[in-house]
Amino acid sequence: MTMKVLYGAGPEDIKGYDTERLRGEFLITDLFAPDAVKFTYTHVDRLMIGGAVPVAKSLTFGSGAEIGTPHLLSAREMGIANLGGSGTVIVDGQGFTLQNRDVLYVGRGAREITVASQSADAPARYYMNSVPAGADLPHRLIPRHEARPLELGDARRSNRRRLAMYIHPEVAPSCLLLMGITDLADGSIWNTMPPHLHERRMEAYCYFDMAAEDRIIHLMGRPEETRHLIVADGEAVLSPAWSIHMGAGTGPYAFVWGMTGENQEYNDVTPVAVAELK
Known part of the structure; x- marks a missing residue:
């Protein structure tokens, strides 16, 4: 297991960032590698983002x-979240089978996690979000059909979409x-x-199910002074509380969203009119 650390930045800081610096602080490009477990630890609400792709062997992690x-x-x-082929996750001896688009909630106190794929020809692709927790809740598998x-959206405005809530008070509780x-x-x-x-x-976004030649133009920053990131398949974007987060793709795509903070009220947001963006 490898761990990269990002310290975060404020809205005033990024005014002087060039493309390389902006990508280095907010874009995670090396999540998924064969037979490796990779994590990035960010001091933005102490979120950890991870990726694991077991191909030739199972992968075990859990050391703190x-x-x-x-x-x-x-x-x-x-x-x-399993974004690839069928696989299994074992948490302290308790096994779970994850199909594509299934999500496993792992509660506080787990000691050892092992991930595996059912087929090396179609390996599982595990994407992980981890945040500090102040309560012990049981592990729970949330299959795609239970989300x-x-x-949302309007086809005339090219933003029709289906949002599926997995780890959420109305589906599977968390801290x-x-x-x-x-x-x-x-x-x-x-x-x-x-x-x-x-x-x-x-919030953090992980874009996936994209063709190799396609990209997402992800907009971030303050509404009055936006910046952008060009994002490929399997890459993740960090979005601090002070930043907008929206994107447009050059082809079909999906994304995993993960959030943490003071509450779990999904609608606790401040809308920004498109006409106000600069």
Whole structure:
């Protein structure tokens, strides 16, 4: 297991960032590698983002040495989304089978996690979000069909989409983590439209199910002074509470969203009119 650390930045800081610096602070490009477990620890609400792709062997992790705790989840909870082929996740001896688009909630106190694929020809692709937790809740598998869907957007504005809530008080409770998957309808390109801010929560996006030649133009920054990131398949974007987060794709795509902060109120947002963006 490897761990990269990002310290975060404020809205005034990024005014002087060039493309390389902006990408280095907010874009995670090396999540998924064969037979490796990779984590990035950000000081933005102490979110950890991880990726694991077991191909030739199963992968085991759980040590908390790099974050100063006995185990990785001694004081944390985690969501694991399978974005690839069928696989299994074993948490302290308890096994779960995850199909594509299934999500596993792992409660605080888990000591050892092992991930595997059912076939090396179609390996599982595990994407993980972990945040500090102040309560012990049981592990729970949330299959794709148990997620709560919300139909959003307007086809005339090219932003029709289905948002599926997985780790959410209305589906599977957690301490502070929220996690779900959004799919764009055929012909739509815009996500999270209209844009908004949520001062009390940060968010991370992981874009996936994209063709190799396609890209997302992800807009971030303050509404009055936006910046952009060009994002490829399997890359994740950090979105601090002070930043908008919205994007448009050059082809079909989906994304996993994860949030943490002061509350779990999904609608606790401040909308921003598109006409106000600069």
